[in-house]
Amino acid sequence: MPIFDSTTTQLILWAALGYLMGSIPFGMIIARAMGLGNLRNIGSGNIGATNVLRTGNKAAAALTLLMDAAKGAAAVLLARSLAGEDAAQAAALAVFLGHCFPAWLGFKGGKGVATFLGLWLALDWRVGVCCCLTWLVAAAIWRISSLGALVAAALSTTWVVILTDGSTFILGVILTLLVYWRHSANLARIRAGTEPKIGKS
Numbered sequence: 001m002p003i004f005d006s007t008t009t010q011l012i013l014w015a016a017l018g019y020l021m022g023s024i025p026f027g028m029i030i031a032r033a034m035g036l037g038n039l040r041n042i043g044s045g046n047i048g049a050t051n052v053l054r055t056g057n058k059a060a061a062a063l064t065l066l067m068d069a070a071k072g073a074a075a076v077l078l079a080r081s082l083a084g085e086d087a088a089q090a091a092a093l094a095v096f097l098g099h100c101f102p103a104w105l106g107f108k109g110g111k112g113v114a115t116f117l118g119l120w121l122a123l124d125w126r127v128g129v130c131c132c133l134t135w136l137v138a139a140a141i142w143r144i145s146s147l148g149a150l151v152a153a154a155l156s157t158t159w160v161v162i163l164t165d166g167s168t169f170i171l172g173v174i175l176t177l178l179v180y181w182r183h184s185a186n187l188a189r190i191r192a193g194t195e196p197k198i199g200k201s
Helices: 008-022 026-033 049-053 058-082 085-100 113-123 125-142 145-163 169-182 184-192
Strands: none
Touching: 008 058, 008 085, 026 049, 026 058, 049 058, 049 113, 058 085, 058 113, 085 113, 085 169, 113 125, 113 145, 113 169, 125 145, 145 169, 145 184, 169 184
């Protein structure tokens, strides 16, 4: 746990700001702007980069990945620079929740993988880089984006223990559990051998 230097009001403020930033549906915005249609009617209906890729537009998918990661990093960096490490962790959890459960989309958002990677890059770049590399290696081996995300999330707390003072460990456990919860349907399809491969339309 971080040292709590911020007031309760400050923590609530940064959590609220993080949630609002996280709930910006960049995938839907980019898809509409590029004439790709409504993501809710494409593929899995998810608003994240993997589903954007199913439109066949790699540039749109890459931009969605970048923007979803950027909002996670931005929430953490803003909170840290203007408040402190405790506020940064509050913002990190909130930005993830905002992406997964945006109020204006009926609390039906994305799976949070890009935002997860982005917030970790901002919280501790070493952990973030290890998570990104873990995802890339696992996704390259199995060609399944969700499996790469699950492996990266599972190992994230291992990287926290190895590389840091452990102050983000509890946050890491919570984020990992949330990633697995959001991917429960993917887990079922992985077990059944029916999970779509990367790039499958």
